[in-house]
Structure formats: C-alpha cells, structure tokens
Amino acid sequence: MTPETRPRDFALVALGGVLWGTGGLAGAALADTAGLPPLTVAAYRLLGGGGVLLVGLAAAGALRGLARTRPVVRRVVQTAVLAAVYQAAYFAAVQRAGVAVATLVALGAAPLLVAVGTAVSARRLPSPRTLVALGLALTGLVLLVGPSEAAGPGTAAGALLALVAAAAFATMTGLNRRSVPGLGPLPLTATSFTLGGILLLPVAALAGPGLALPVGVEGWVLLAYLAVVPTAAAYSAYFTGLRHVPATTAALLALLEPLTATVGAVVLRDERLGVAGVLGATLLAAAVVVLRPRRAGSPTMDAPGRAAGHLSRSDAARARSANMSGVVRASDPREGPAPR
Template identity: 50%
Template sequence: MGAGVLWGTGGLTGALLIDRTGIDVLGVASFRLLVGGGLVVAWLLASGRLHRLRPSGRSVRRLLTLGALAALYQSCYFAAVQLTSVSLATLVTLGASPVLVVAAESVAGRRRPDRRILLAIATAIAGLALLVGAPATGDPAAVLAGMACALASASGFAAITMLGARPVDDLGPLPTAGLSFAAGGLLLLPVAVLTGDMAVAPDASTLGLLLYLGLAPTALAYGLYFTGLRSVATGSAALMSLLEPLTAAVLGAIVLDERLGLAGLAGAVLIGSAVVMTATGRRRFP
C-alpha cells in the first residue's frame, strides 16, 4: 500500500518535470529508472555493501530481466498515452494488471481464484473507470495500437510482480530494485535519446524533482513493493497498486486544483473499498 501511494506521487512529479524542462515522457521514464537505480547503487557503495554482494549467474539474469521489464512497462505505457489518451492508457494498463496476475497465479497454483479477489478486481476496475473518466476517441488504428501497447505495459508490470515475489538470492528488496532499474534505465536511455530531447538545466528545482522521482516513487516504492510481495499474494499486491491513480487524483485536486466530480469521487470510494477488501481477506495462494 505504501508503494501504491508513493507511485501516485510520480505522475505529478513527472508532469512538473516535463513542464519545467520540456523533455518528453520517455526521457522522464529513462531518468526515473537511472536516477532511482543510481541512488541505490550509490547507497550500496557508500555503505560498503556492494562489494559484499555475490550474485550468481541466475541472479544476474533475474536482475537483467526485471530491468528489461521495467523499461518495457514504462515505454509501452507512455506509447499508449501518445497513441490514445492518458485515461485509456491508465484504464487498460492498471485495470488489466491485476487480472493478468490473478490469472497467472491461478494457472501456476492450479486453483480457482478466491471470490473475494474476483469481487475486489471488478470493484477496482469499475472505480478506475469512474476515476479516470471516459476515454477520448480517435483514429481507430491508433486506438487499437494504443490498447496493444497498454496491454503490453500491463503484462510487463504483471511479470515484474510475479518475478518480484521470488527473492533474488540474498540481495534484499531494495538492492534488487536498484540494480535492476539501473540496468533498465541503461536499456531505455538510447531509445529516449533517439526519440526526444534529454537535455535538462542543472538548477536546484530540476535536480530536486529528478532526485525525488528517482528516490520516492521508484527506488523506495519498488523496494517496499518487493518487500510486500514476500508475504502478500501477488494478486492482492497488484490490486493494492491501484492506490497509485487514487493518490494521483487526490494530489491533482489539492496541488493542481483539478476537480474530481461526483463520478471521480465515486470511483475513489470504489477503489478504496477494493483495497480494503483485499487487505482484510485471507491469502489464497502460497
């Protein structure tokens, strides 16, 4: 739940960064992964823990896979936004993620999903639809391509959730997040450079936004998420991540004076109810 709240601050921080620097969304995603991963690596170096890490070949492959999935998740989501709209990209990506996780969880465990989880998913998706509003229509080909990108993004996040539930040797959740995202940022950087402008002025405000974006909604949030995945079922964790759009909507109303309206308030209540329903339910899957 802490991860979901911190993720919700990332959208506002990214919007402020774009408005201040003029870089595009892929640039923000690349900086997010690089700064977040870089801060964790710097902490590991300063604390003397980096040289004590002895990851096996299997662990290195897991870290690289998590990094590639993070780059896929970020880039496909922003591609969906550009092809369609923020509302449709958010609805499909965040709505499909818990469905994919629960489906994979059910297949792996060869069990039917718990009815409480299914009810929570339906409640959360309904709330998400009310919160983000009606998707804008446009060119049918662009909409289909955007939905495909959003589903790819959802698949990437679902895969991160499933892999994150399996500890990488004894690295710990925060080193796992930091090292994998540093790798993901390096993978995404060439794409961001080729498709947009990555130049930013090194003033205090910009550096502050970059540091916060890398620290709170990236390194710390995913460290918390990977920690929670060790004791919470993956389907439940994916549902709790829907606190992200709820937090973003509340911050938008407070900081940017955006009005939620009755539909948005109803959606917020439904998402909150789904999270409470998930948090108070019994864990179904081992």
C-alpha cells in the same frame, strides 16, 4: 508454498502504490517546467532511482556480500528489461491513445493478467475476497479515470502498447514474488533499475529530440524527487512486501497510484473531481479494505481456508497417527510431506 500475508508487508506494497501516485504529479510538473519528453523522464527516473540506491548501499557496505551467481544475474537482467519495457510501452501508449486509455488498459489489465496467471499456475480460482476486490477496483478505476476522448487513428495501437505495459508489470510482479538467494529487495531494485535506465537511454534518444536535461533548480529538484521517492523508495517497498503478499493482491494495490494522483491533483493542482470520480475513488479504497489482512499471520487472500504448507489441527492429528502406525497414505491429497 504460499506465504502468509503480514500487515507490515501489505502496508509496504500499498505504500509503493501511494508513492507511485506522487510520481505522476511530479512528472507533470517536470514536463511543465523543463519540457522533457516523457520517455526521457522515464529513462532518467529509472537510472536516477537505481543510481541513488546503488550509492547508498555501497556507502553502507551492503553490496559487498551481493552474490554474483547465475540466478542473481538472471533476475537482475529480467527485472531491468521488464521495467524498461513497462516504462517505454506505457509512455508510448499515452502518446498514441491518451492518458485515459493508457491508464485504463495498463493498470486495469495488470491485476487481471496476474489473477489469470495465478489461477492457471495454482490450478484454482482466486478466493471470493480477491474476486470482489477485483470487481471493486476495476470498476473504481473506470469511474476515476473517466471516459476517454473519441477514438483516433492511434487508439488501437496505443491500447495494444498499454497491454504490453500491463503484461510487463504483471510479469515483473509474478517474477519477484519468489526471492533469489543472495539478492535482497534493495540490491535488486538498485541494480535492475540502473540497468533498466541504461537500456532506455538510447530508446529515448532515438524517439525524441534528444536527451535534454532539466533547466534550473526547480527542474533538477523535481527530477531528484522522481528518482528518490516514487522510484527508489516506492519500488523498494513494493518488492520488499511482495515476498509475503499474493501477486494478485499486490497488482490490485498498485491501483492506489491513480487514486493518489487524483487526490493530489485535486489538492495541489486545484483540479475538480466529479461525482463519478468520487465514487470511483471510494470503490478503489473499498477494494483495499476488502484485501487487507484480518490479523497478523492471517492466510493470504489467494489461499482460502488456510495458507498452503500449514496443516490444520485435524490434519496434524491424522499425520501423527499415520506416522505412529507406520501407515503412509500418499493417495490422500490432504496429507503432504512432513514439514521440514
């Protein structure tokens, strides 16, 4: 069943994208002040974000009822591995191909992969609004990031790693569209990200000069911000809203990350945004407007006509007529099982 998109859930997923954008600014500042390698920052970010949530949930007694069933453990481990792969592959792509190529491939391919996966599983094309939003968002992303530098020997390998990152994020989005009984969005984020950070620690130690720590108060404040705001808060909002937002829509809303980062760089770091960048930012914003729910309880953009599982008045009348007459027309695809 495809749930209905509620404005609150749409806003939560969008909030996640916006908060991720502030993480880019904080990460850049942390690299400038503390000199930490990107992979080390990613490991600390996951470990810190998950740890903060774990402590908060434990203090509130919210972990006492956490189910320890096989589906819960499997979902936590799957999400942890996907989060670690996404972070590791993306930062490795940045080191080999540069920020522009890594951002274009990783963030641009993710909604395309989700859209293709959704179309294959649902056996139908995305709705026209989703296709329009895809076109606007991807064009806007290209214009916003701008042309990359000349291709070097590591560009192909970097692009491939960015595609791995996109696949990991797309899979994580599709996986967590359906909840597991006994595992809410906050416990999921807390446990999976703590585990993901633990998995990344040895990778960061082997890939760089070691697991250095921030020096000075400013470095620790920036690292704490990375853990709390663009990690713990952002992913909690994203996973919470994801339960009632189509996967393709959620992946597109994640493109608010580069938009927010660009606006923040212009305001806080005095960077300039050219005509192409302004146009790209406008197109990304337009994609969000196209995707937004028209009203509370409106059908999702991936389910044109009406949300799956909800009968129209004419369908309901036919179903009542069939029940009263004792006739079951199972061959009619418009009539499914009676609602529970």
